[in-house]
Amino acid sequence: MAAPQPPAESSGNGHAPGFARHVDSLGRVARSFSQELRDTAADFGRALDVRGRVQRHPYLMVAAAAGLGYVLGGGLFTRTTARLLGVAGRVAAFPVVRSELVGLAEAMLSGAAAGEDGPRPISNQDVPSPS
């Protein structure tokens, strides 16, 4: 158990000067804290370089801000997001599937042109299974 502390304002001209000193000290601490906060915010802004990034990639930054807002709004784990991701996946996969199909068709056509007996029948091993 700690011993009881003696009263802080037991000397001087009474309680008022001590109280004023405390208020001054608190004010200085608050001003210092506010300055630190401003400096930190400025450093953070400089480190992120938001303005420079917007100058370089304006649409990307706007999309990122909208995405951040969407997540903050609670839209991440919803059916709408699942649907959007599904559509995005299909759109992203479309060029790959198309190039695969074009390659397959070209292989079939070149095989048919090079073959002496006409187009050879397509066996099941030639066509990749969808799974």
Place this chain on the structure above:
Amino acid sequence: MDAQTLQQTLKEGQARVEQGLEEAQQELQDFNQRLVDVIKRRPGTCLLIALTAGFLIGRMASR
């Protein structure tokens, strides 16, 4: 309508469509440039608007 007239009509139609497409492309490019200029001039405002719009859409999607 003989073949020559039909060909002439088709050529005129093609020219009109091409001209319309070029104008639409030009307008789209102008709009894109104006939008990029606005975003670059006022990045904070635009990001805040985008953030708010995303937040509202996310809030609507979550209901």
